Amino acid sequence: MASLRVEIVTPESALWTGDATGLMARSSEGQFTILPQHTATVGDVVPGVVRVATSSGEVAFCVHGGYFQVGPGEEPGVTRATVLAGIAERVGDIDVARASRAKETLEAQLASPGDLDDLSRAQLTGALARAELRLRAAQH
Amino acid sequence: MAGGQERILRRRIKSVQATRKITKAMELIAASQIARSQARIAANRPYREGMQRIIREAASADPAAARKMLATPEKVDVAIVLVIVGDRGLSGPYNSSALRAGDRLVHMLQHQGTRVRLFTVGKKAPAFFRFRGLDVEQSFTGFADRPTFADARAVAAALAAPFVAGEVQQVLLVSTRFVSAGSQVVESEQLLPLVMPNDMEVAAPTGLKGYTEFEPEVEQLLTELAPRALESEIFSALLEGAASFHTSQQRAMAAATDNADELGQTLSRIMNRARQDSITTEIMEIVGGAEALRSGK
Numbered sequence: 001m002a003s004l005r006v007e008i009v010t011p012e013s014a015l016w017t018g019d020a021t022g023l024m025a026r027s028s029e030g031q032f033t034i035l036p037q038h039t040a041t042v043g044d045v046v047p048g049v050v051r052v053a054t055s056s057g058e059v060a061f062c063v064h065g066g067y068f069q070v071g072p073g074e075e076p077g078v079t080r081a082t083v084l085a086g087i088a089e090r091v092g093d094i095d096v097a098r099a100s101r102a103k104e105t106l107e108a109q110l111a112s113p114g115d116l117d118d119l120s121r122a123q124l125t126g127a128l129a130r131a132e133l134r135l136r137a138a139q140h
Numbered sequence: 141m142a143g144g145q146e147r148i149l150r151r152r153i154k155s156v157q158a159t160r161k162i163t164k165a166m167e168l169i170a171a172s173q174i175a176r177s178q179a180r181i182a183a184n185r186p187y188r189e190g191m192q193r194i195i196r197e198a199a200s201a202d203p204a205a206a207r208k209m210l211a212t213p214e215k216v217d218v219a220i221v222l223v224i225v226g227d228r229g230l231s232g233p234y235n236s237s238a239l240r241a242g243d244r245l246v247h248m249l250q251h252q253g254t255r256v257r258l259f260t261v262g263k264k265a266p267a268f269f270r271f272r273g274l275d276v277e278q279s280f281t282g283f284a285d286r287p288t289f290a291d292a293r294a295v296a297a298a299l300a301a302p303f304v305a306g307e308v309q310q311v312l313l314v315s316t317r318f319v320s321a322g323s324q325v326v327e328s329e330q331l332l333p334l335v336m337p338n339d340m341e342v343a344a345p346t347g348l349k350g351y352t353e354f355e356p357e358v359e360q361l362l363t364e365l366a367p368r369a370l371e372s373e374i375f376s377a378l379l380e381g382a383a384s385f386h387t388s389q390q391r392a393m394a395a396a397t398d399n400a401d402e403l404g405q406t407l408s409r410i411m412n413r414a415r416q417d418s419i420t421t422e423i424m425e426i427v428g429g430a431e432a433l434r435s436g437k
Contacts, residue, residue, distance in 0.1 A: 043355040
């Protein structure tokens with residue numbers, strides 16, 4: 001029987017591994033869904049929510065940009081889908097209070113006309129985008 | 141006098157025992173860190189392998205685009221050398237062997253007429269290279285014990301910028317690889333242009349089990365992937381360096397503890413003998429005095 005093995009991995013840990021019925025995410029070319037027997041594909045994942053449908057319900061992940069690869073798995077009939085993300089977390093694990101606090105501090109820092117160089121400004125903007133994405137993901 | 145010597149010895153034994161307590165504590169701390177840092181290497185493996193898989197797929201699909209990112213340049217005018225060591229000492233040969241290997245590599249490159257820009261990770265590196273008259277362009281410190289991915293990102297960003305701008309043609313890494321708990325090896329390898337994990341020509345036919353789709357196009361994907369792959373490689377080097385550091389420190393501190401034990405034993409033997417000697421002398425003096433008194437009667 002055709003099945004799909006999904007791995008959501010970050011550099012620090014393998015966030016989630018398991019059998020799934022589908023994987024939904026968004027790449028720079030648009031929304032896509034991976035089902036068992038999907039053709040071999042390599043692409044990017046834009047920051048957003050990645051949903052994994054399993055036989056026992058849906059698991060959602062907040063992925064802050066990364067890549068995905070679909071290919072044949074080790075056993076015949078198994079399709080392997082890997083999502084590689086620099087930063088990612090389960091939507092259920094998001095600390096809403098912390099994210100909104102971070103959002104406020106970052107917005108204040110960016111708004112203040114301080115002597116920020118380009119690098120730290122880019123870092124703050126990136127962190128703000130992550131905080132906003134977490135809040136959006138947690139609301140759904 | 142004999143009593144004075146005894147006091148000196150007692151003081152030395154105390155100091156050896158105090159040192160032993162420190163080395164023993166450091167040994168135990170390092171030992172507890174080994175397991176943790178090994179677990180972190182294991183946790184990083186799926187990501188690293190996934191990244192290598194993607195690069196391999198992309199590279200075999202469009203060799204022309206891949207050549208730009210992957211081929212070794214024929215002539216290297218300027219090269220970056222990144223040396224990864226620890227923030228702390230007392231870790232046996234861990235720091236010095238990586239530093240010496242880095243020093244050798246720099247000299248070899250300079251001998252070939254390549255200008256070297258030196259980047260380092262770990263507090264122990266800048267002093268070493270400055271002493272040898274080599275300028276360290278940028279040094280990262282404070283995270284060698286427990287590197288996070290954000291640290292790897294910062295290092296990668298500093299290395300990738302001059303490469304992307306075309307200022308340097310090659311980025312090399314000298315670090316300690318954690319082969320197993322019993323063996324850590326200092327290795328130098330090329331970070332940029334990216335190196336295929338396995339030989340690309342060999343991997344190409346097996347990697348192509350069919351037609352692989354790409355979104356976005358391979359060329360664009362590879363350009364964006366290269367910095368991510370660099371981050372991943374640097375992160376795994378940092379993790380393996382940290383594990384090697386803790387292993388090395390545990391071993392060094394275990395040896396130091398053993399030495400302190402041995403020294404303490406030797407010293408207390410000498411002290412006991414000195415004490416016994418002074419007692420014997422005292423008895424002899426008393427007996428001699430009594431004998432003299434009796435014969436004088």
